[in-house]
Amino acid sequence: MAQTFDFIIVGAGSAGCVLAERLTANGRYKVLLIEAGGSDQRFWIKIPVGYGFTFSDPKVNWRYSAAADPGLNGRAAYWPRGKVLGGSSSINAMAYVRGLPHDFDDWDTAGATGWGWENVRRSYEALETNDEWHQGRRRLRGTGPVRVTDLxxxxxxxxxxxxxxxxxxxxxxxxxxxxxxxxxxxxxxxxxxxxVRSTVKDGRRWSSADAFLRPAMKRGNLTVISGALVEKVLTAGWRATGVAFRVKGQPQTAKAAREVILSAGAVNSPQLLQLSGIGPAALLQRHGIEVAHDLPQVGQGLQDHxxxxxxxxxxxxxxxxxxxxxxxxxxxxxxxxxxxxxxxxxxxxxxxxxxxxxxxxxxxxxxxxxxxxxxxxxxxxxxxxxxxxxxxxxxxSRPVSRGQINIQSADPGQAPLIEPNSxxxxxxxxxxxxxxxxxxxxxxxxxxxxxxxxxxxxxxxxxxxxxxxxxxxxxAGSVFHASCTCRMGHTATDSVLDARLRVHGMAGLRVIDASSFPNVTSGNTNAPTMMLAARGAEMVLEDNENRPLAAE
Structure with a gap:
């Protein structure tokens, strides 16, 4: 019998770790966090210069490749993505860059109402502790869980x-x-x-898993399952009800009394929606997937630097x-x-x-x-x-070109087709x-x-x-800032999500990760992804305040 949780989070990456901590903090909700990768307790992850060695390590990296790109003379770019606790925050270059004010004002204009600079600035401030030089001495500024260090x-x-x-x-x-x-x-x-200021603490990488997941794992209301590949979101009518996944080849299911939240990243979140029958109907039918919800923009709008x-x-x-x-x-x-x-x-x-x-x-x-x-x-x-x-x-910093990510078959183990359209x-x-x-x-x-x-x-x-x-x-090559494939916007004709990160036309289903960006921010995307997750968690808690708890 499938166990029931209040919330199921798919992906323990930059966003998923934030969500796990915020949704378990009040002790009221039972949360399941599912991650395809394994432990981040590895030497080359923790050592700051070690990302050169995790760049192509299949033990911690999805190692995707984009399709031959006409804009880059037919070259096929390598796309590393974190497959480990902490996700890409465990294998990235640790640069902590918020982005520029006009990035977020543009989000607001694109339909992500309430995501303008003044709103997100306050969220950043709450996230950060800056370890910096001040008048010749080191000081800590702020009290947030993300350590941002002047090195x-x-x-x-x-x-x-x-x-x-x-x-x-x-x-x-x-x-x-x-x-x-x-x-x-x-x-x-x-x-x-x-x-550059970096997510480094005491000489070691300080990933989203370090900042958020480890404190949350001490709580009895969080269950973490690693080494698990989520194959689809389960739906009943227009509501997400749970997920189906595999651990060591064995099929399992889990039910969500409140919401399923996809935080699998700009590649895997649209892939999972499409595998679940939520996406462009013609694409799903071509691969023999029953259409649960015809949502044409799923996988569209891809941006990268x-x-x-x-x-x-x-x-x-x-x-x-x-x-x-x-x-x-x-x-x-x-x-x-x-x-x-x-x-x-x-x-x-x-x-x-x-x-x-x-x-x-x-x-x-x-x-x-x-x-x-x-x-x-x-x-x-x-x-x-x-x-x-x-x-x-x-x-x-602000490309206009947009590509797409689409499944190539109904097999969850097959990588999707990444077309950057550079x-x-x-x-x-x-x-x-x-x-x-x-x-x-x-x-x-x-x-x-x-x-x-x-x-x-x-x-x-x-x-x-x-x-x-x-x-x-x-x-020229990617600097691995893939985003916007499940973007926020006005309606289902121009986007996948509303401004509260809810999938258009579906109840109990959100996407909260870099795929939710309406436009790619000007710089490195790890900081805005964590900020987005923190604000998204606030929305989830607000929207569920008066709903009943999951069955024990």
Whole structure:
């Protein structure tokens, strides 16, 4: 006999862990959290620089691949997604970036009423504890469960060259990229460059599982089942009633007295809706799935960020000097084990910021600068260069192009078809060219030229517009910010969810994760995903306050 819970959450990732903690906090509700992956208690997950080793590890990663993308000259991009407690927050680069105010005002305009900047800003503040430098001493600001750490004093000294280059470009230095968006450091909020703040605590990754799930697991009203693949949402008429899933090949079901909440991410949440008969009718019928609810926008609207990176040889020491050989890596490893300090305690992404390209009214590009050069081996493992080098990277922040994610069969074990549809909008092509010109200018600043020994092939310096666009098509790749495939909006004709994250036309069913974004935010998506889940949990609790409890 299937056990009954008040709420069933599918996916223990960035959003699902938040929901599990918030929905169990008052002790009133019985909650089931189901995760396809296993434990996050792994060395390469906990060590900040270790995400290079989880990048392609099938034990913690879905390892998806997108379809051949015409906009990227037919290349098929690799799409890592977390398959582990903590989800992608356990394998990401740990950058904590809220996004810019206009991102969320655009959400409100798109139909996500109540999700404008002033509302979400308060939610961010409640989530965060900032570990930062203040007047020469460290301080904790805020009392939230998410530790956001200023690691600037541990970053490689070479990173100061990036900030100097930013000054050459006329970009203000931002002590805190996130605070700038609310404090108005510049006339355009959030514009400028600074050190990246990271979800790191005491030298270790601080994932959503660390911040939210571990405290919740101490409560008797939370049940966590890992290593379980959810195959479909069970429905009766227009209501979600539970889920069917498998553990070690054995089929099981669980009932939800109140709601089923999908937090499986931008790839798996639309896949699961479609497998459950909720999605475009023609697609479902083509795969022999009975249509429970014809909802055409499920899987549509996919957005992601593309970035183009260029490497340079340096004439002075970079992080390669500390990690460029096995002996140096072993020395750094010993130092980390003994002190939780040193180069392994800091993510490689060290400087970033939002800036405007020529003629842009608002910041439209995110810049990344890393004090290291490296490559990815055939097995997916990182290979840091022995010689000193560095990376400059630009990412158009607000793409217009939209793709789609659709099932390829009725088999829950088969990966869905991911079609990013990159650069399909002319506006995105124009932004890619302007962003590439910005990269040319950044590389040519006096600060960068002073430390550059050689520009590596391809040399971007002399490229014209046509060559820059072709270079972007040939070399740009995903930075793994997939979103919007179950987006909030006005009605079922333009979206999947209403502004309270409820699936249009279905009772007792919500989607709360990055797939719920109406538009991709300007920067890294982990912070806005956790914020969205915290606000979503408030909505769930408000909407269920007067409903009866689950049967014991």
């Amino acid at each position: 600037s004093e541990r970053m490689h000294p070479f990173a100061k060259n990036f900030l100097a280059a930013g000054q050459d470009m006329g970009w203000p230095f931002l002590p805190d990229m996130n605070a700038a968006a609310e404090e108005g450091v510049n006339t355009l909020p959030g514009e400028g460059m600074g050190y 593309l970035a183009v990176s260029h490497f340079f040889w340096a004439n002075t020491a970079t992080l390669n000097d500390r990690l460029g050989s096995l002996a140096k890596q072993m020395k750094a490893g010993l130092h980390y084990v003994l002190t939780r300090k040193g180069p392994l305690s800091v993510p490689v992404n060290q400087c970033s910021g939002f800036v405007r390209t020529a003629g842009a009214a608002l910041p439209d590009v995110q810049v990344y600068c890393n004090p290291a050069s490296y490559s990815t081996q055939a097995n997916g493992k990182p290979q840091i260069d022995k010689d000193n080098g560095f990376l400059l990277c630009v990412q158009p 650069l399909s909008a002319e506006e995105d092509k124009a932004t890619a060219i302007r962003a590439s010109h910005l990269l040319q200018a950044l590389a040519a600043t006096p600060a960068m030229k002073r430390v550059t020994r050689e520009q590596r092939v391809p040399d971007i310096a002399g490229m014209d517009d046509a060559a820059l666009l072709e270079n972007f098509r040939e070399r």
